[in-house]
Amino acid sequence: MVIKQKLSLKKFFVAVSLIVVLAIALYLRFLFVYKVMQPPLSGDAKNYDIMVKQFLTKGFLGYMSNSPNAYVTPGYPLFLALIYKIFGFSNGSPLQAVRIVQSVLSVLTVLFIFLIGKEIKNSKVGIMAALISAIYPTFIWASTLILTETVYTFVFMVYLYLQVIALKRPKAYINVLTGILFGLAILVRPAAAPLIVIPYILMYIENRDLNYTVRNFLQVLIGFIVTMIPWWIRNIVTLHKLILFATQTWNPMLGGAFPFFNGIEHVPQNIRSTTDVIKFIIKGFEKSPIYYFKWYTIGKFNIIFGSMWYDLDSKYQYLRNIYLLHSFVMAIGWLGAFYSLRKYEIRFIGLYAILLTLIQLMFIPTNRYAFSIMPLLIILASYVIDKLLFEKSI
Known part of the structure; x- marks a missing residue:
């Protein structure tokens, strides 16, 4: 009886704590939506x-173009199109509605970060990760921006939660749903696409059962393919070629091919594909290997993670007093990422943080690219x- 009472009290405390954290998250996001003047x-x-209005009036998806293209994946434009359609745009774009919806999705992201933390370890990890995510300035501010980050992170955290469950308690419907959510995330931002295999490489290393691993992975792959097929068919029918994700890859990759931005104002005009960019980068490494290696490692890493993405007008002092939270998460989170290499329960989350960073190092560096990696670092930091505060040994 005493044990049951303690468990009930613990669940009550966790529930109340979570409600308070989510309330704080919602308040801060709505504060930014309603009180901050948007440029x-x-x-x-x-x-x-422009793309969304063009889609709703002319019926085709074309980014920075008067004709159909696949320069970006369709996830975020279709998300915006749904809101524009519901609220109308004849009197101007319904941007405030977009910001409100994104703020709600951001709060739900905090909820799923809690669920991931709880699933990989316990409720303390979940609450800590949720609290940091609730007050982390970038997550709050980004909800007001008409950019992919907030929607992508929400979908990716839902996927990540399902993936944790699929690794621990795999079932066919969970696996397929995991694949569907991964596909939805990729349709918003495609950079993480190669990571779909990582959990199942780890699954095989853990259990050494090839049939079991392949069966679970194929179920995830089915969900992913089902989600992606409409986009692939559209590209074949409309553009007359199979484009798996998007065609913009070469452009940001080229922007990142100039070490420390030296010479970026003199971009060669003959580079028009990913293959051309790769050849250009290889020539750079052949000419100055140490210089290029430094740029593609610590150089870009320092730009991406060295400062928090938080370009709010300085007249709004909201949350600037917790700016150092970014440095704290960076230090402890990356410690967790490397510690995860020897801890199976968080290994694939740590590998995701490392591999996503390596992917971003291929492109032009900006602290905006840290956004989608920060939830992983927050979970790992928590x-x-x-481990340090509540366990006797690490």
């Missing part, structure tokens, strides 16, 4: 707005804190 759309945000 006019520019850059990618403006291009998405895991390490739990």
Whole structure:
């Protein structure tokens, strides 16, 4: 009876703590939506707005183009199109509605980060990770931007939660659903596509049962393919060729091919494909191997993770007093990423953080690219804190 009462009290405390964390998350995001004056759309945000209106009025997807293309994957434009369709755009784009929906998705992301932390270790890890995610300034501010980050991170965290369950308690329907969510995430941002195999490489290393591993992976692959097929068919029918994800890859890769941005203003005009960029990078390594190696490792890493992506106008002082939270998560989170290599329960999350970073090192570096990796580092940091504070040995 005493044990049951303690368990009930613990569950009650966890539930109350989670509700408080989610309430804080919702309050802060709505504070930014309703109190911060948003600048006019520019850059990618403006291009998405134009693309969506063009899709709803002319019926085709074309990014920065008056004709169909596959320069970007369709996930985020279709998300925006749904909101534009519901709220209308004849009197202007319904950007406030987009921000409100994204804020809600951001709060739900906090919830799934809690669930992931709880699933890989315990409720303490889940609550710590959720609290950090609730107050991390970038996550709050980004909800107001007409960019892919918030929607992608939500879908990816749902996938990650399902993937954790699929590794621990695999069932056919969970595996297929995992593949579907992974496909939805890739349709928003395709960079993580190669990671689909990582959990199942680890599964085979753990159990050495090839048939078991292949069966589970194929079920995930079915879900992924089912999600991607409409995009593939559209590209074949409309563009007359199979484009798996998007065609923009070569452009950001080229931007990252100039060490420390030296010479970036003199981009060769004959480079128009990923193959051309790779040849250009190889020539650079042949000419100055140490210089290029430094750029493609610590050089880009310092730019991506060295500062928090938080370009809020300085007149708004919201959350600037916890700016150092980024440095804290970076230090402890990367410790957790490397510690995960010897701890199976968090190994694939740590590998995801490492591999996603390696993928980003291929492209032009910006601290915006850290956004989708930070939830993984937050979970890993919370895991390490739990180990250090609540366990006798690590």
